[in-house]
Amino acid sequence: MLTATMPRLPKRRVALLLGLTALSLLWYLGCAPTTYRESGAVQSDVDDVQYLSAYGEWNDVPPFGAVWMPDVIPDWEPFYYGHWVWTDDGWAWVSYEPYGWLVYHYGYWDYQPGFGWFWVPDDIWSPAQVQWYTFGDYAAWAPLPPPNVFWPAPWEPYEINVWIVVDADKFANENIGRYRIVEPLRRDIIKRQPIFNRPPDVSRVETLSKRTVPVVRIRKQPMDIRHRATPAPPEQVQPTEPKLKKMVLPDVQQRKVKKHAPQVEREVLVPKKAEPAEPQQQPDKKPEVERKKRTREE
Numbered sequence: 254m255l256t257a258t259m260p261r262l263p264k265r266r267v268a269l270l271l272g273l274t275a276l277s278l279l280w281y282l283g284c285a286p287t288t289y290r291e292s293g294a295v296q297s298d299v300d301d302v303q304y305l306s307a308y309g310e311w312n313d314v315p316p317f318g319a320v321w322m323p324d325v326i327p328d329w330e331p332f333y334y335g336h337w338v339w340t341d342d343g344w345a346w347v348s349y350e351p352y353g354w355l356v357y358h359y360g361y362w363d364y365q366p367g368f369g370w371f372w373v374p375d376d377i378w379s380p381a382q383v384q385w386y387t388f389g390d391y392a393a394w395a396p397l398p399p400p401n402v403f404w405p406a407p408w409e410p411y412e413i414n415v416w417i418v419v420d421a422d423k424f425a426n427e428n429i430g431r432y433r434i435v436e437p438l439r440r441d442i443i444k445r446q447p448i449f450n451r452p453p454d455v456s457r458v459e460t461l462s463k464r465t466v467p468v469v470r471i472r473k474q475p476m477d478i479r480h481r482a483t484p485a486p487p488e489q490v491q492p493t494e495p496k497l498k499k500m501v502l503p504d505v506q507q508r509k510v511k512k513h514a515p516q517v518e519r520e521v522l523v524p525k526k527a528e529p530a531e532p533q534q535q536p537d538k539k540p541e542v543e544r545k546k547r548t549r550e551e
């Protein structure tokens with residue numbers, strides 16, 4: 254009986270093949286387009302349905318389950334209408350949208366062609382749920398996608414531009430979205446400059462902008478947005494600490510938000526269409542007319 258044997262590869266060749274395989278895997282993880290998770294939906298105890306329903310719609314998107322889509326203009330994108338502040342927790346996003354305290358500090362954002370941007374709930378607070386790129390004199394950020402979902406790098410081709418790229422000297426400006434650079438990158442520039450997956454260094458921003466970036470002291474205020482359809486009597490309700498927390502800004506920052514928020518709400522948010530009211534039935538005036546007619550005859 255003949256026995257087939259596999260030829261043995263030299264150890265150096267085996268090591269080379271393993272190395273190339275590892276490099277290919279790393280390249281794929283860094284540059285692969287968005288893919289959806291194979292595991293279950295992100296679990297959340299956040300009771301945000303009633304609150305966010307005033308600003309958008311909830312839909313079921315596998316495998317995430319219930320996700321929220323804001324009612325906004327067609328070219329809207331998250332982390333655009335606002336500005337950055339330097340805090341004890343690092344760079345924090347200050348939103349000009351009424352729901353920004355929730356959807357930019359909790360959960361994840363994803364994009365699906367034909368469906369648009371949607372928010373996946375979670376209950377862990379962050380100063381800004383974003384991914385970062387810093388290279389040369391540029392700073393770039395994109396909404397943090399759900400686990401096992403990947404964005405391509407800012408210079409990689411993709412169906413939409415999920416990254417907001419600005420000159421680092423303008424990074425601390427108000428209404429930062431208006432300073433976005435649409436096509437800032439070329440491959441020859443990228444090759445000559447180091448690339449970091451981290452936010453811009455505050456001292457670097459100060460050097461390039463030639464101004465001091467102040468430290469903004471923030472606090473987190475518990476927010477109870479729970480909704481009970483049939484409230485129980487007060488003596489039967491067990492007090493519980495709200496799980497959500499809102500970033501509270503000092504007065505200077507609150508005035509900046511109030512300056513920009515009305516324009517955003519007027520030009521970006523799409524108001525919900527009120528349900529048409531049922532036509533009111535006009536009272537029958539015929540008996541009154543007949544009564545008056547009889548009165549004249551009398």
